Amino acid sequence: xxxxxxxPYELHAWLRIATEGLxxxxxxxxxxxxxxxxxxxxxxxxxxxxxxxxxxxxxxxKLGNARKAAKCFRECHLTTREADGLQRxxxxxxxRWWLLFNYIYCACLFFAVKTHRSFLVPLAVVFIAxxxxxxxxxVMVQRKTKNVCSCILREILAWYAFGLSFMLSGFxxxxxxxxxxxxxxxxxxxxxxxxxxxxxxxxxxxxVSSLIPVIIxxxxxxxxxxxxxxVANVWDELTLRNE
Amino acid sequence: MYDGIMNFKGSLPTLILHNLRQGPNHGYQIAQxxxxxxxxxxxxxxxxxxxxxxGLEAKGLITSYxxxxxxxxxxxxKLTDKGKKVLAKQVEEWDQFTGAISLILKxx
Numbered sequence: 001x002x003x004x005x006x007x008p009y010e011l012h013a014w015l016r017i018a019t020e021g022l023x024x025x026x027x028x029x030x031x032x033x034x035x036x037x038x039x040x041x042x043x044x045x046x047x048x049x050x051x052x053x054x055x056x057x058x059x060x061x062k063l064g065n066a067r068k069a070a071k072c073f074r075e076c077h078l079t080t081r082e083a084d085g086l087q088r089x090x091x092x093x094x095x096r097w098w099l100l101f102n103y104i105y106c107a108c109l110f111f112a113v114k115t116h117r118s119f120l121v122p123l124a125v126v127f128i129a130x131x132x133x134x135x136x137x138x139v140m141v142q143r144k145t146k147n148v149c150s151c152i153l154r155e156i157l158a159w160y161a162f163g164l165s166f167m168l169s170g171f172x173x174x175x176x177x178x179x180x181x182x183x184x185x186x187x188x189x190x191x192x193x194x195x196x197x198x199x200x201x202x203x204x205x206x207x208v209s210s211l212i213p214v215i216i217x218x219x220x221x222x223x224x225x226x227x228x229x230x231v232a233n234v235w236d237e238l239t240l241r242n243e
Numbered sequence: 244m245y246d247g248i249m250n251f252k253g254s255l256p257t258l259i260l261h262n263l264r265q266g267p268n269h270g271y272q273i274a275q276x277x278x279x280x281x282x283x284x285x286x287x288x289x290x291x292x293x294x295x296x297x298g299l300e301a302k303g304l305i306t307s308y309x310x311x312x313x314x315x316x317x318x319x320x321k322l323t324d325k326g327k328k329v330l331a332k333q334v335e336e337w338d339q340f341t342g343a344i345s346l347i348l349k350x351x
Contacts, residue, residue, distance in 0.1 A: 037274075
């Protein structure tokens with residue numbers, strides 16, 4: 001412990017440090033457990049003949065460093081920010097308006113590019129992102145199957161598919177422009193760009209430009225999901241217990 | 244308090260699972276029983292016990308339920324079937340590990 005890290009003298013101060021930044025439900029659970037633990041420890045010390053204040057101090061000292069405990073608690077509980085984010089995700093997934101917006105967006109996009117056969121692949125991805133996944137999410141939330149882990153995974157998949165559709169659209173657009181500039185055919189609906197014989201440069205440039213953001217998004221999303229996977233079960237228990 | 248070169252923190256979840264093998268128990272009692280059975284050698288800081296318990300719960304190795312004792316809410320923990328299997332495996336691994344260390348140390 002550093003010289004600036006003074007140990008708290010009161011249980012409520014210890015709890016404040018140990019649960020700092022944690023979600024309300026996690027905080028409440030830890031508070032209940034530690035208070036019960038502390039009360040029993042104080043009773044034990046009183047039975048051994050210690051004075052009230054000495055018993056309280058001894059019980060608090062046995063809890064150890066509050067900052068170390070805080071670090072450990074953060075590994076298995078949601079923070080306020082994560083809990084708020086999850087609440088937003090659940091609200092969005094259970095919203096009829098959000099579902100309707102997705103359907104309308106998909107329909108608009110379909111009518112806008114239906115004449116261009118080259119956009120079929122991005123359109124299929126958009127369909128998955130805006131119709132299949134949101135519908136599935138909506139049904140799951142309506143059934144109150146609040147499995148945090150799968151909920152987040154589906155959310156990530158939806159956004160990832162959505163992003164991927166944009167990337168693919170960009171890819172086809174850039175590839176079409178480059179191919180037109182280099183004498184090949186543009187994306188006109190007569191076959192896919194892959195059928196044209198183009199210089200390798202355009203293919204490489206468009207591939208790299210479209211794939212790098214997708215890979216970066218995927219890695220950060222995966223890291224978030226792995227973090228939430230670790231706390232998901234405890235969070236589920238808390239939700240069920242309090243509801 | 245045990246303050247040796249070996250990592251006690253990593254063994255705490257196994258000790259918790261072993262304690263719960265005998266039946267449901269609450270945090271304070273688990274801590275006291277571990278200390279008593281180790282004759283005070285494993286005298287750890289009790290604030291680290293709860294993150295370990297919550298971590299085991301998150302992995303589905305134990306479950307918790309609440310009861311009210313003297314007007315206070317007490318969280319009791321119970322070993323799950325998955326926890327029993329993991330404990331058996333960890334005890335086996337521990338026996339192998341300590342056996343191997345003993346062989347080397349006794350040779351010297």
